[in-house]
Amino acid sequence: MARDDTPNAATVGATERSFRILERLGEREGCGVSELAESLSISKSTVHNHLQTLRELGYVVQEGDEYRLGLQFLGLGDRARQHHDLYHVAKPETDSLVEAVGERAQVMVEEDGVGIYVYQSLADQAVRTDSHIGTVVDLHATSVGKAYLAHLSDDRLDAVLDQVAFDEQTPDTLTDAEALRTELDEIAERGYAFNDEERTVGMRAVGAPILSADDGRVLGAISVSGPTTRMNGTWYHEEVPEMVAQSAQIIGIRATYS
Amino acid sequence: MARDDTPNAATVGATERSFRILERLGEREGCGVSELAESLSISKSTVHNHLQTLRELGYVVQEGDEYRLGLQFLGLGDRARQHHDLYHVAKPETDSLVEAVGERAQVMVEEDGVGIYVYQSLADQAVRTDSHIGTVVDLHATSVGKAYLAHLSDDRLDAVLDQVAFDEQTPDTLTDAEALRTELDEIAERGYAFNDEERTVGMRAVGAPILSADDGRVLGAISVSGPTTRMNGTWYHEEVPEMVAQSAQIIGIRATYS
DNA sequence: GCGTTCGTTCGGCTCAGCAGAACGATTGTC
DNA sequence: GACAATCGTTCTGCTGAGCCGAACGAACGC
Structure with missing residues (x-):
């Protein structure tokens, strides 16, 4: 019943990456593409693609060269x-x-x-x-x-x-x-x-x-x-x-x- | 500056699908795979893959045959x-x-x-x-x-x-x-x-x-x-x-x- | 006991998503 | 003021990841 039942089942890797990015964005209080890419060991371009996707969905906001978590998560949480x-x-x-x-x-x-x-x-x-x-x-x-x-x-x-x-x-x-x-x-x-x-x-x-x-x-x-x-x-x-x-x-x- | 600037830029489709599923899960108060698949026009197996991925990440919980949004979103929202x-x-x-x-x-x-x-x-x-x-x-x-x-x-x-x-x-x-x-x-x-x-x-x-x-x-x-x-x-x-x-x-x- | 519908698993095909290199823009330093 | 370093973004090609459709087993309900 608890977390991590099935360690590596058939899953969607892109979704996992997106959430890894989001969680890292939450830890740091907003950061840039390069910092995210390096700390997650994902290529810059991939991180960039994910951030753009999340931005269009409203779950990430872009402030200059920095990205932050979007307030839309309040809705899902509530x-x-x-x-x-x-x-x-x-x-x-x-x-x-x-x-x-x-x-x-x-x-x-x-x-x-x-x-x-x-x-x-x-x-x-x-x-x-x-x-x-x-x-x-x-x-x-x-x-x-x-x-x-x-x-x-x-x-x-x-x-x-x-x-x-x-x-x-x-x-x-x-x-x-x-x-x-x-x-x-x-x-x-x-x-x-x-x-x-x-x-x-x-x-x-x-x-x-x-x-x-x-x-x-x-x-x-x-x-x-x-x-x-x-x-x-x-x-x-x-x-x-x-x-x-x-x-x-x-x-x-x-x-x-x- | 506002939402939906670039309608169809280079984006990650799997992430979009995941969030469409999550948002739908929020609207209905938890529902099954088939209902999600039909209302989103995505195949059942794909919906299932996404739900399993999200479940392992803790953002979705499974109660019998139903799936619900997970409380982890409270963390991202906060x-x-x-x-x-x-x-x-x-x-x-x-x-x-x-x-x-x-x-x-x-x-x-x-x-x-x-x-x-x-x-x-x-x-x-x-x-x-x-x-x-x-x-x-x-x-x-x-x-x-x-x-x-x-x-x-x-x-x-x-x-x-x-x-x-x-x-x-x-x-x-x-x-x-x-x-x-x-x-x-x-x-x-x-x-x-x-x-x-x-x-x-x-x-x-x-x-x-x-x-x-x-x-x-x-x-x-x-x-x-x-x-x-x-x-x-x-x-x-x-x-x-x-x-x-x-x-x-x-x-x-x-x-x-x- | 049959028919329906559920969630899940399987397999194959194709394109979506990945990495890496190249590109401007910006910054700071000597 | 030119150079170097680093930023975010764009581009391209390759391949395996993610999609669908079909098949499976379990659980109802008339």
């Missing part, structure tokens, strides 16, 4: 998000949570074995990181992901864990499937998950699952994250978890009855 | 939007505006001769239409577009107007370039623009330009729209314009000094 009605009910509650806690909050849903942030809300003092709406996150190395996994049915969980690479991201990342399973049991009982610098050094997070109010199915998860300098003591271990779990419950109820 | 810092400063003010007015508000920026909504906020009573984040709108047939055009430099305005098709969308759509120019002069003087069922029958809107506080350059526009049943009288002609213009000014100031 369309994709509208299938997950969780977004609409989670948005106002997430904003309220951020207002109460400060820091940063994000709402995650699962898609094809990975977690994707569908909404993020930042307080003024929130730490700027590279995570944003649409960011793909590992389910086993984030508080949202673990909170989600903890309430997944056994067979779905097995399918996801088989795919997880368990690549070590920081010295404290969980690298053992069994250790993760026992932690997931604790999380399921406790009702929320912690992430103590497992993904990013200096950052802690608290995540809670968003559960359907009628059948208990897990719809997604929500988390609050901030620097270790502020996220500590009972604030980190008790008060924030309390608020996150409460918001998650409200979202779950509103998602069920709406 | 990256594109981050180049327009207007979004971040406009978001909270737009939410406040919606809270005060009710109805619906949207923030538009121009890209390549067309307007694109980068943010939209809905009150509970707001009318559901097909417009959403990422929607492409004509600059001459919307209140946001006209408010924007009214403050564009003469040469940029000429470039845009040459491209406008002036296709009649409703019986009241402006179809004459000169009539539009005189209306733009009025709008520039007045400070806000109306849209009285020009694009959608039964809907009215009030838009105001977002201007840079130092050099007066137009950064985008913001509008409030609602049904004619509620948008009328002095509420429509005076009070709403007042609030929209004030929000636009606040956004312009915050966009300039931040």
